[in-house]
Amino acid sequence: MTTLALADSRTMLRRGVRRFVRYPSLTVMLIGLPVVFLLLFVYVLGGTLGDGLSGGGRSAYLAYVVPGILMLTIASTGQGTAISVAMDMQEGIIARFRTMAIHQPAVLVGHVGATVIQTAVALAVVLGVAVAMGYRPEAGPLGWLGAVGLVLLATLAVTWLSVALGLGAKSVESASNSPMILTLLPFLGSGFVPTDSMPTALRWFAEYQPFTPIIETLRALLDGRAPASLSLWLALGWCVLVGVGSYVRSTRLYTRSR
Template sequence: MSTASYVLTDSMTMLRRQIKHMGRYASLTLMLIGMPVVFLLLFVYVFGGTLGDGLGGVTGGREAYLAYVVPGVLMMAVAASAQGTSIKVAMDMTEGIIDRFKTMSIARVSVLTGHVLASLIQIVLAIAVTLGVAVAIGYRPEANPAEWLGLLGVVVMIGFAITWLVVAAGVTAKSPETASNTPMPLLLLPFLGSAFVPTESMPGAMRWFAEYQPFTPWIEVGRGLLDGTGVDGLDLTLAVSWAVALAALGYTVARLKFNRAE
């Protein structure tokens, strides 16, 4: 059996382990999936009537705001799901199981890869649940089959990047409690982007930051796909560039710290 086959087989074993953990810690999984739904309902039903009237000067009310806010909430679902991965990695690193894994004849990278693959499954599940709730309260996306497929690819790309970043945070954390706090900026960045209000409404330096931080192009690409209006070339370039850069950073740091851990 080749090295690649060993890595794949061991990664699938670690994925099964993480799926069992998702069932064992069902409350954490439900909280991470439910958080974006709470934000969706909060912003649509509490703020949507007023904010919807201010979108581009069009009086659209709650229905218009629902169509606007869904892509941003989907990115929050990605970030929230990844936060749980950071906690699980830190638990592995601090509870001694990693020392046992290192004495076994398994590919080291498979331990982290199992976490990443399980996180991607949880992210897709969170996206599906959030979209289901959005449709139930009146959201009607205009995406065609190709755009839905593109949205899935974008979600997986972004989820992969963010997950490796939080895996690195989990590996370097001193405790699961620290690991739960480290990814918090990922949940705050959508608020400083175009998730809930257009960046055009922001002043000076804040608008510049909002337009070029990673979540805004990710949100705008998702919004263009869901609305069926097409994707802006600059947004797509920034979205892919940020995803590649963050994935590379997270993977490099995670591998280095994991291999050095005693």
């Protein structure tokens, strides 16, 4: 990447970050949803679900559900990205950028970089709430390194997918609705209950959808266990497949709309 491209990407990144600072209500909403679900599932349902999982009660369920909540957080911030991209497309700012002598892909890079920062803040808040509730991850240095790396890969994949959804949306309203399926995937996977407790058809979908191997791998890393090799490779494969495919789709949509 040339010096000009790097400079333009930094400029667009600052623009994205300033948008989050100037309009904090969206960030608060995107962070608030996972926190509410964390409190709801742990304090209202956690005692019963924890006893059903391992007999460990609410504390055992808290350790089980945190990885699913973290993935829900990533999916929620992706919805904000789709809205921001659609707003840029609908309000004409992209047309203005195209008349300027800037590195055009920097516009998308700025959205992605700003969302990664926003997601990091959201994940820190959610994890802090979980720790305040009694969550104590047992991961060592290598486990934390692997967990952070996996979360970063998942964030990039979901963010590029959200950019593609925002570029392809006909309106801001449709852009806000299209990524909602992402927030449902942790529920339709192993984020909140084991997949073997589900009916056969739903269990098959839950075990092979993208979020389940990511959640299972993240859960093992945070628990201080070695993740199952199949879950690890499926998690990495899904992140790369979704991320690269969405990046290609986003650049094509951006170029096509010029």
